[in-house]
Amino acid sequence: MVRVLLADDEAMIRAGVRAILESDPRIEVVAEAADGHQAVESVLAHRPDVALLDIRMPRLDGxxxxxxxxxxxxxxxxxxLTTFGEDEYIARALTGGASGFLLKSGDPHELLAGVHAVAGGAAYLSPQVAHQVIRRLDGG
Structure with a gap:
């Protein structure tokens, strides 16, 4: 069972992402947070395997x-997990310790695959993000 904390400042987004995550019987959402500060507190309290964080949140961003x-x-x-796939955000997230970067516009199956991959010790980038990273590394 993969235990997940879900942090996003928009309640409707949290509800939708929770529904996608809970469609997989191998994933359990153990806590939700509406800002980055709550996310850190919830991780310390619940010790999830994966923290799924939005980039732009109040008090403390993702x-x-x-x-x-x-x-x-x-x-x-x-x-x-974000709407913002700009190169700067991707680079800051990955160099700042994130093991995955997913876009909210992606397929729900990407979300499930990403959570499982990261929980298993791998890294995971949504295909659109992976393409951007490769293009940037290639000098394009």
């Missing part, structure tokens, strides 16, 4: 929350 989780809860792997 990038700062990911960095903090790397310090205080290194056993919890981080996946960024």
């Amino acid at each position: 990038l700062a929350a990911a960095a903090e989780l790397g310090r205080v809860a290194p056993g919890t792997r981080v996946v960024m």
Whole structure:
């Protein structure tokens, strides 16, 4: 069973993502948070395998929350789930300790695959993000 914390400041987005995650009997959403500060507190309280974080959240954004989780809860792997796929966000997330980067516009199966991959110790980028990273590394 993969235990997941879900953090997004929009309640409707959290509800939709929760429904997708809970469609997989091997995933359990153990907590939700509406900002990055709550996400860090919830990870410390619930010790999930994966923290699924939005980038733009109040009080403490997802990038700062990911960095903090790397310090205080290194056993919890981080996946960024966001609308914002700009190169700067991708680079900051990955160099800041995130093991995955998914776009909210992606297929729900990508979300499930990403959570399982990261929980299993691998990295996971949505195909659109992977293409951007490859293009950037190739100088394009």
